[in-house]
Amino acid sequence: MKLSIIGTGYVGLVTGTCFAEVGHQVTCVDNDASKVEVLRQGGIPIFEPGLEELVKKNVGAGRLTFTTNTADGVANSEVIFIAVPTPPLEDGSVDMSFIEKVARDIAGAMTGYKIIVDKSTVPVQTGDKVAETIKRY
Numbered sequence: 001m002k003l004s005i006i007g008t009g010y011v012g013l014v015t016g017t018c019f020a021e022v023g024h025q026v027t028c029v030d031n032d033a034s035k036v037e038v039l040r041q042g043g044i045p046i047f048e049p050g051l052e053e054l055v056k057k058n059v060g061a062g063r064l065t066f067t068t069n070t071a072d073g074v075a076n077s078e079v080i081f082i083a084v085p086t087p088p089l090e091d092g093s094v095d096m097s098f099i100e101k102v103a104r105d106i107a108g109a110m111t112g113y114k115i116i117v118d119k120s121t122v123p124v125q126t127g128d129k130v131a132e133t134i135k136r137y
Contacts, residue, residue: 004029004073005081006102008039008066010046011119012083017051020058028066029073039066070102074109082106082130083119094123103130107137 001024005016008030020026030036035045042056058064067073074080084098099122106116116134118126
């Protein structure tokens with residue numbers, strides 16, 4: 001299956017690498033060009049035991065690729081995982097701006113049916129908000 005993971009922090013990078021390890025074609029997308037370049041070379045910007053070896057192995061096998069271009073990730077996938085930060089705001093609520101931006105970017109790049117998955121650390125009804133955003137664009 002062709003998958004895209006948008007966001008290459010702990011959740012996104014580990015998820016994408018594990019999917020590649022079991023044989024899926026994975027495109028990881030991040031807006032940080034320097035991070036993407038490190039990942040393309042098989043390095044990792046986070047500490048997770050064993051992850052660097054798996055990234056190198058799957059990049060070498062052609063199952064794991066990295067890009068800064070969300071449209072490429074959307075075009076080359078059947079399933080898109082949103083794994084971007086959801087930091088707390090001063091009032092204790094969650095900053096949804098990263099998710100909203102990614103949803104708009106996905107909507108602008110979609111040319112057909114896609115399954116979109118929110119990471120697990122988002123507030124209840126985030127899926128509805130993402131769907132509404134995509135429908136608007």
